[in-house]
Amino acid sequence: MNVQEIMNSNDFKQCVSFHGHVCPGVSIGYKAAKAGMAWLKENRSEDEEIIAIVETNACSADAVQVLTGCTFGKGNFIHKDYGKMVLTLLSRNSGKGVRVAVKAGTSGLAPEHMELIRKMIDGKLTDTEQEQFQELHLQKSMSILETPDQELFTIRETSMELPQKARIEPSEPCSRCKEPVMKSKLKDVDGQMVCQDCCN
Template sequence: MTTGDVAAMTARAVDFHGHMCPGLAIGIQAARIGLAVCGHDADEDVAAVAETDMCAVDAIQALLGCTFGKGNLIHRDFGKNAFTFYRRSDAAAVRLVLNPDALRAIDPEFAARREAANRDPANAAAREGLPELARRCAGRILECDPQALFDRTPVAAPAPRRAAILSSLLCQGCGESVMESRTRRFAGQTLCIPCFAAVEQKV
């Protein structure tokens, strides 16, 4: 992949996300590996599983064509900087986990200042100049070999199934339409998840 290719990818991701930051740069680098292993999505053949909701996921949406709307971007709220890419047509897959020491090695000043600001949000000295340091760190991430940022771990599960269009039912609590597979039964009624949660708490 040429420098021009990476610059074009970066511009596309920034345009989608709205700004450059270390999280987006991590996503761009993960997407580069995902593209090398699985390619760009064609008719939902490529799927991605993100175990975080950080900025990196926007780069994956922008660059691989995996989106929530198509059902080929799956969010698992595990709080891990981990991304799995699948190509359904031939079962190619890779799971990437950000090396926990990567940012500290790339930009120790930014890593230390961010950690200090996270520990004490009122620490004005730690927060001063942090946006500029974040942009510098993002640039350094993009200069790295993406393979050096991530550990490859075994892909433990098959590719997520393709999105299914299911019937909808009316919730007997609020009267709103809800996908059948997301309904709950309680006291003889068909309920959406919020209505079910509300009545279950009263029992």
């Protein structure tokens, strides 16, 4: 697919709709998740069939959630806080795993682009700079989408012990605030079971 076909595809639109906007991070996450899922030959995970391990909590992780079905709330989405754009996908069906790692120099932003982002976060963009930022942001997003996977990523088979499935356990009331709490998260304080919020 060329860049326009990708941007018009339901998959990409769903990533953008969930994340809230088009950006280079969502574009790299889209490409990485697509490449990983194609390698595994799997469909989106309805339950916990696939496990995703992301090494960044940046924008790319949202495209991973949408396309793989490995979501924060489902117990099959693991974050290692390494600050790396690396996605590992493991399949409970086949036992296979794949590691998709961004190559150096392919997803970085130009210095003028970084500077505009810093100003935007501080709320200091002029109207002209806002337009420049939008233009650079879209250009970079499109450039990533049209780059072939083999130029963007190192993709290789990997093996890793499968994590346990998500636990579901009944809640019990905190003896102080009386709000319901997963039993294993209560702490014994002088013989009373107290939630962590009340401990703080």
